[in-house]
Amino acid sequence: DIQMTQSPSSLSASVGDRVTITCQASQDISNYLNWYQQKPGKAPRLLIYDASYLQTGVPSRFSGSGSGTDFTFTISSLQPEDIATYYCQQYDNFPPWTFGQGTKVEIK
Amino acid sequence: EVPLVESGGGLVQPGGSLRLSCAPSGFTFSRYEMNWVRQAPGKGLEWVSHISANGSTIYYADSVKGRFTISRDNAKNSLYLQMNSLRAEDTAVYYCARDILGAGVLDYWGQGTLVTVSS
Numbered sequence A: 001d002i003q004m005t006q007s008p009s010s011l012s013a014s015v016g017d018r019v020t021i022t023c024q025a026s027q028d029i030s031n032y033l034n035w036y037q038q039k040p041g042k043a044p045r046l047l048i049y050d051a052s053y054l055q056t057g058v059p060s061r062f063s064g065s066g067s068g069t070d071f072t073f074t075i076s077s078l079q080p081e082d083i084a085t086y087y088c089q090q091y092d093n094f095p096p097w098t099f100g101q102g103t104k105v106e107i108k
Numbered sequence B: 001e002v003p004l005v006e007s008g009g010g011l012v013q014p015g016g017s018l019r020l021s022c023a024p025s026g027f028t029f030s031r032y033e034m035n036w037v038r039q040a041p042g043k044g045l046e047w048v049s050h051i052s053a054n055g056s057t058i059y060y061a062d063s064v065k066g067r068f069t070i071s072r073d074n075a076k077n078s079l080y081l082q083m084n085s086l087r088a089e090d091t092a093v094y095y096c097a098r099d100i101l102g103a104g105v106l107d108y109w110g111q112g113t114l115v116t117v118s119s
Helices: none
Strands: A004-007 A009-014 A019-023 A033-038 A047-050 A061-065 A070-075 A084-090 A103-107 B004-007 B010-012 B020-025 B033-039 B046-050 B057-062 B070-072 B077-082 B091-098 B108-110 B112-116
Touching: A004 A047, A004 A084, A009 B046, A019 A033, A019 A084, A033 A061, A047 A061, A047 B010, A047 B108, A070 A084, B004 B091, B020 B033, B020 B091, B020 B112, B033 B077, B033 B108, B046 B091, B046 B112, B057 B070, B077 B091
Parallel strands: A009 A103, B010 B112
Antiparallel strands: A004 A019, A019 A070, A033 A047, A033 A084, A061 A070, A084 A103, B004 B020, B020 B077, B033 B046, B033 B091, B046 B057, B070 B077, B091 B108, B091 B112
């Protein structure tokens, strides 16, 4: 199974800050990577697919990049409504589809 | 409006069974592959099972293989997860999720239904 490792596991930043989360796959997954946002008590929401494509309706301050084993998720200017846990997920080699352990983003 | 609504969760004793349902709305259910994903309390997301649009291809996570059965009834617009031989470690919120590309891109999720396995 492909293991997905996210870092950091949590972070605290100020409104307006640039926030970056990384996700590393245990083997090459090309660009078959998604990013999800999960707010407390809510279902996950797809933000980015194919590593860098923004899902319809998602604000442009969210972006993704990378290929192979190393990926980056960025919030260009953190907003209060971005407080959530973010997960990466690979879909290159399945089953199983595997998620990273999550990164909790908080406001400083 | 949430286009997927799960039901059927609850409290069950270890070794017991439960059947979850997922009712889609607002899209042509029969055209999409579907998944179940779970989240134990305070933990991350774990993919559980996948079913193709016509039900011919099914996958399970090793942790549930042989105990859980995914199925769908396209005529009734419904997705199911039959869970048998439940264990304490199956305690989680179970989400159904639509697969937009048929390969693991989950674009719509239900609100989840809580399954608690405890004596």
